[in-house]
Amino acid sequence: MLNTNTANLRFLGIDMQARWRRRVAVVASYIVFGVAMLSIQAQIWDAFGHPYWVMWVMSFVLVFLGVFRDGALVKSFFVPKQAPAEMLMVGSLDEWARYRYGTTGFEESSAEQQEDLLKRYRVGTYLMPRSGSREHRPWLPDEREAGERDRASRRTLVLLGTYLTSMAGVYSIHPDRLTKTQDVVALLLQLIVMAITLPKAIVLWEEPDPREESGEMELIDKKA
Template sequence: MRAELVLMGKRLDMAARVHRRVLVVSIYAGLAVLMAALWSVDRWRTSGVYMIFATFLVNRLFLGGYNFGGLVKPFNGKAPRRSTYRETPFLMLALRVYQPTPEESEYRNDEREMHQRDRAHFQAYQAITIALTVLWLLANWKMKAPRLLAWMPVSADVLLYGLVLMAIVAAVTLPQAILLWSEPDMEEE
């Protein structure tokens, strides 16, 4: 796990557990606000996709885990892919960014980190299983006894769509959030 986060050129110390917990709460609060805002725009008819894109962006910039970037090392232990694109004379503007090859310790997980990763996934999948069970139950009620869901102020289809969006957000972000939340304060080297 990385001890600092670079946000718009400013380095943020994430070595303290409380800083990481504030980040996790801020991420989920921001995603909840975004989901509510997208609901008010068009009831997620076309804006639901933006929720998924925002989740992947948050995962890439802040959390990591499934991507190279963020605080959590990549779960797969592979080095980030570098572009093999060759420049053409028309594109040689000398505006390249220096990207050194990362050290192996930045993306390889040791046994302790693999154990933590597996534990976080186990805990996350328990929560996701509960969410999927609720989704199944609502879909079953809608299919077999639609009158059970008639009292709600929104249609059952919109409710199911919103719950699916929340389940996808949880599936993509929860293992990394569990790691950031539960890891103790990091020692200074």
């Protein structure tokens, strides 16, 4: 789910391929946002007038300009479905070989092509765009990325439920904490921001260094 273009895995000029740097960025982003919201609720910003615009600005910066901005470090969670006009049915390995590489069948494909076909193959029959040659690069659903999106979304629901439960307990003990309108607005903004950013935060937190999967780190270690 990380951006496959390593040149884009940068934030404020810092290389974010290393997982520990991404984790630091995630923690720092939430700390800054939390401190800002608490300071607004504590009326530190009252000198600027109504605090609501400051809350919206902080939320906008975190969601659209920070490490969680869509399509930057993490691929977009919104995957539009394409519906090409000309489609055909593809099911067996031979059909996939003809579809992707233009060979007569799986056995006639090269070793590299066979390895790629076996790695991508899923049981079933799929409706695919007719212009499916290697050069045209048809849209193919990535099973791994789809699984990561689903897993991150499910964990976000669990975290949001836990957060809401804990906040409900706090406010039941101290109901006076929600006496101001700006406190209610701050809580709603926190929930909205968490719902948008937590799936990407989970990916940034868990995804390994891309150089480890490509073997680049191993080569560097051997040279060292």
